[in-house]
Amino acid sequence: MQRCNCNPGPGRAEGGRNRGQQVIELRDVAYSYGGGELFSGLSLSLAPGSFHFLTGPSGAGKTTLLKLCYGDLVPTSGEVALWDEATTGMARDALALNRRRIGVVHQDCQFLDHLPLRDNVALPLTVAGRHHEAEAYLPDLLGWVGLTRHANRRPPELSGGERQRAALARAVIMSPEVIIADEPTGNIDWEMSQRLLALLVELNRMGKAVLVATHDMNLIRAAKAQVAVRTLRLKDRQLLAAGAEL
């Protein structure tokens, strides 16, 4: 079993409300899918303010691992804890409240296509019964991701990069303590991926823990030039700390 204690590097400002507490922790986790075991004996802990990349070949289980991290999947065995509370057996309401502390940028973004972009970005506030706060945040947030002009357009009318940035804006509107992004630069050009990386780095500097699954080695190298980054590699059903070659 490989265990990655992925704590922030020295000199980093720790963020989050609970200093010293792991925001997400996987303990000896196994997950089986379709009769086969995707991975087993996997342990991982993410500290507040940390920045991690998760790499690995296609089908290794990166997306599954991320889903376990935000409680969308339940492990076959082992334990996933969000802020020291195990997700197994957690009431669905409690899980929903924990998800509000985690901003997720999905691989395919996942929007409500019948709503304009501004309402999609404000959706986490809406479901939390705080829609009235949206007007205070939306202008700055849409400006930050460069989508002010597209506020009233619907998601299907946006390009891949615009959708990714919109997903990032939605992920951070509740000021979550963790950002989890699954292949956020998968469908966009280099310039756009650099803009997204800049946004993620900025969030990390604000104290958010960031976990990004990606195939893009150039993105990881670019990130390493800006912040202290740990890279994890999911391969052969195990999670390894990747070396300096990355």
Added chain:
Amino acid sequence: MKRAFWTALSFLAGDVQADRSVPPTGFTARLTLFTAAAMALLAVFALSLSLASARLAARWSDDLAQSSTLRISAPAEQMAAQTAAALEVLRTTPGIASARALTQEEEQALLTPWFGPDLPLGALPIPQLIEINEQGGGYDATGLRARLQAEVPGAVLDDHTRWREPLVAAAGKLRGLGALAIMLIGASTAAMITLAAQSALSANAQVIRVLRLVGARDSYIARAFVRRFTLRALSGAAVGTLLGAVLVALLPGGAQGGDSFLTGIGFSGGDWLWLVLIPPLTAAVAFAATRGAARRMLERQS
């Protein structure tokens, strides 16, 4: 009670933003509206049938229970004497308020529907009828029959029990069938709306996934669907009830249409108030059905 009222009002007023989270679904919306309207229409008919049966049962039960008939069949030369003897027996029987021999014209009127107005009543051996009106708890029928047998050999007492009771029982059963029909209509409405809600929830699986992703609780997701289906059922049922009320009002005779059961179907006076209950009851059924379906579906999808 006051709290429940405000909760219901707040539910109906809803949360505009939450409602917008779920896209409009044309097919299930139309299905719910149509089902609620059709079922409300049927409920109006079942209710009118049930109320008409209740009225008929009450009329037969109350009116006929207080009256009976004495029939005297005797040779023409003894008829007057036996009639007088019978009236005397009846006059002295406790529990009888009054007794009166029907005139020839009244008997003629009774027979006219069957034999026409030209029946030569005087030439036919028609029995003499005496109408008896009871008082208090009525009379002792067994004792009266015994006295009549001794003093008026041609008299036959008909206290209406023989044919009144089966009719009252039949009317009661008809009323029960009406109530059963209303319950079946309610169950069918619940089943149809459950299916429509399940269909809407399945069609919106992606919406539910996104809402969960951003931290929506099950109650939030369910509420958006439940409110939509409840309001559709309420408006559909209102239309169906109105249409049903108009159709019943247009029936010949109506509730005041006389003694016939068919012409007595309808609503009278306070009966109309029952109709006001149909739309909110349909909405309550839709609320419970959709909430149950949503909870089961969300539990399965988690």
